[in-house]
Amino acid sequence: MIWLTFLPAVMALVVAVALGVVPLxxxxxxxxxLLLTAAVSAMAATIGTLVFISINYAATLFPHAAERLPEWALFGDDQPVHAVLGVPVIVLTCLSALTVAKLSARWAAEVRHAQQTSQGVVESDVPLAVxxxxxxxxxLVSRGLLRRLDRSQLRVVFEHEASHLRHxxxxxxxxxxxxxGTLPPLRRLNARLRFSLERWADEDAAEAVGDRKLVARTIAQVALARSSADSATPPLPTFADSGVVQRVQALLTAAPDKNSVAGPVILMGAGLGAGLLASAAWQLDHALGLPIL
Structure with missing residues (x-):
């Protein structure tokens, strides 16, 4: 067991946490x-590391069975994994698997329910669009939304939601x-991801209708009409989901640059960096064999 085994997970998690705080x-x-890439990289690196250590701990407990495993699945230094590390890691691996299964099942059930409801207008006074x-x-829209907005504002709402579906x-x-859900330190990054998706759809709607102030007014009007009881964060984004004040302020300024060059370069660099880090750690792990336990 060497410290380089933990390097991809630690670095990916640090980067993801930082992106949840630092404005982009x-x-x-x-x-x-970029936020999604960081979140997925951190989750994959962390769970992958847990599974990797769990396999090596199982190989320590059952050395004869370990002979059937490919060489790349085992540590290069052939050192046994102590129970003080192996047992907690196996517990965390199982908890991660259960969390992923639970969240996936809940998400699928909520989407199915929304699909069944989307065949008609929701009979609710709460202005809602999903x-x-x-x-x-x-x-999916509510009767309350249709009553409160005029035709131009409804177009804003449908352009916004169409952007969510299109992308x-x-x-x-x-x-x-x-x-x-699997890595609590990433909750702030997830909140920023949801906000970025809303801003993305806002900009698409503003470009489609050609009036940024109209989009800002529509968001503000829907948000003000929302009931205080409707404050829970839904699995699917509603039109006035989060960061309403910041979204309105952004729409009252000039449209952001589309970053046709900088955006792809930064995203590609982040993806390549994560892949190279994981590859280098794996190669060094097998080549150097520097035990820490």
Whole structure:
């Protein structure tokens, strides 16, 4: 066992936590992609490390069975994994697997329920608009929303929700929720990811209707009409989901640069960096064999 085994998980987690705090000077679309990449990298690196150590601890307990495992699945130094580390890691691995299964099942159930409801207008006075993914999905709206908004404002709402569907933001939300559920330090990053997705859809709606102030007014009006009882964070983003004040302020300024060069470069650099870090740690782990236990 060597300390390099933990390097990918630690570095990926540090980067993800930092991105949950540090503002990103990017278009919301690239911010969302970068935040998602960081969240998935941290989750994969952490769970992968736990599984890797669990396999090696199992090999310590059952050396004869370990002979059937490929060489890449075992530590390069052939040192046994002590129970003081192996037992907690196995517990954490099982808890992570249960958390992923539970969150995935809950997400699927909520999406199915939304798909069933999306076939009609929700009979509620609460102004509500939700982008429901899937073949049976669409834009789910409430009677209260239809009563409060005029035609131009309704177009803003539908353009906003259409952006969520077009860019498959539900996948970002599902992966972000999984990362935050398995790694609590990533909850702040997940909140910023949800906000970036809303800003992304806001900018798409503003570009489609050609009036940033109209989009800002519509968001503010819907948010003010929302009931105080409707404060829980839903699995799928509603039109006035989060960060309303910041979204309105952003829309009252000039449109952000689309970062057609900087965005892809930063995102590609983040992905390559994570891959190279994991590869280097694995190679050094097998090449050096520097035991820490």
């Amino acid at each position: 000077p990017l278009h919301p679309a690239w911010s969302a992609r 982008a429901v993914p899937g073949r049976d999905g669409g834009v 498959r933001h539900y996948r970002y939300l599902a992966l972000g929720a999984l990362a935050a």
